[in-house]
Amino acid sequence: MKIGIIGGGAIGLLVASYFHQQKHEIMLYTRTDEQATIINESGILLSLNENISQMCINAKKLSSHIDHCDILIICVKQYHLEKIKSIINNFKGDTILFLQNGMSHIEYVKKLSINNCFIGIVEHGALKMSMNEIKHTGLGTIKIGRLKGNQEALEKVLSLHTEGFSLQFENNWLYILHQKCLVNCTINPLTAILNIRNGELITNDYFKQISKLLFNEVARVLQLNEEVEWQKVIEICEKTSMNYSSMNRDLYFGRETEIESMLGYVKNLAIQKKINVPTIELVYNVIKGLEKKKG
Numbered sequence: 001m002k003i004g005i006i007g008g009g010a011i012g013l014l015v016a017s018y019f020h021q022q023k024h025e026i027m028l029y030t031r032t033d034e035q036a037t038i039i040n041e042s043g044i045l046l047s048l049n050e051n052i053s054q055m056c057i058n059a060k061k062l063s064s065h066i067d068h069c070d071i072l073i074i075c076v077k078q079y080h081l082e083k084i085k086s087i088i089n090n091f092k093g094d095t096i097l098f099l100q101n102g103m104s105h106i107e108y109v110k111k112l113s114i115n116n117c118f119i120g121i122v123e124h125g126a127l128k129m130s131m132n133e134i135k136h137t138g139l140g141t142i143k144i145g146r147l148k149g150n151q152e153a154l155e156k157v158l159s160l161h162t163e164g165f166s167l168q169f170e171n172n173w174l175y176i177l178h179q180k181c182l183v184n185c186t187i188n189p190l191t192a193i194l195n196i197r198n199g200e201l202i203t204n205d206y207f208k209q210i211s212k213l214l215f216n217e218v219a220r221v222l223q224l225n226e227e228v229e230w231q232k233v234i235e236i237c238e239k240t241s242m243n244y245s246s247m248n249r250d251l252y253f254g255r256e257t258e259i260e261s262m263l264g265y266v267k268n269l270a271i272q273k274k275i276n277v278p279t280i281e282l283v284y285n286v287i288k289g290l291e292k293k294k295g
Helices: 010-021 033-042 078-089 106-110 151-158 173-194 205-222 226-239 246-252 260-273 278-294
Strands: 002-006 025-030 044-048 051-055 058-061 071-074 095-098 116-122 125-130 133-138 141-148 166-169
Touching: 002 010, 010 025, 010 044, 010 051, 010 125, 010 133, 025 033, 033 058, 071 078, 078 260, 095 151, 106 116, 106 141, 116 151, 116 173, 141 151, 141 173, 151 166, 173 205, 173 226, 173 246, 173 260, 173 278, 205 226, 205 260, 205 278, 246 278, 260 278
Parallel strands: 002 025, 002 071, 025 058, 044 133, 071 095, 095 116, 141 166
Antiparallel strands: 044 051, 116 141, 125 133
């Protein structure tokens, strides 16, 4: 299949590498000419368990035109979607897959004229080492939800599944988004503020108490089972104990974070539901303040 991938960040490089291994024809659209040139000249270097594989993948700087492809995969961060909406709106294909954290983009995706729109929840750990180097830090899966579309298109997306890089269909897409949102809202902001790895949220008793306070508020707003979902947060912290969260890295390197699509979304939902969320308000404001300080 011909697969177009927009975004040369950690997830874009990761999916491009694995789908290339499956012998699909990949075109990776990057933000800069520099990154595209490096990838075209040196390929993408994928590191997994100390093994490094080199992928010869085509790349070009993103412009107003997307080449014909069977599936277009959007891997940019939530806040970059606004900048490429006109490009997405002009896509002539019929199948598109969004791989973003957070919930803010859902209403936009629903309104797209593209026939088959899917969202994916990425449970892999990935760390971008340079413009063309990606480290696969944790094996997981990509959970696929169908916002709209036919069975044929769904099967086309799920055909990308392999044992080494799995895709899994979830019928209740809203639940998986809320579940991922709960995990992200608990782990990302606190690891960013405290500048710690994921595992320390549960191995440090004081940090764990703060995590539980934030978790409880988010779970209540999203109407998720606190006991069941807390165990999942614990498991993810254990599984990714040595990883830094994406928000941690964004703050560390002075980049904009995805706080609006995570806690910002939940905060606004709490206002609509008239639920008091002091911990969410506190953590949200601290992240926004740190962003401003970095800027």
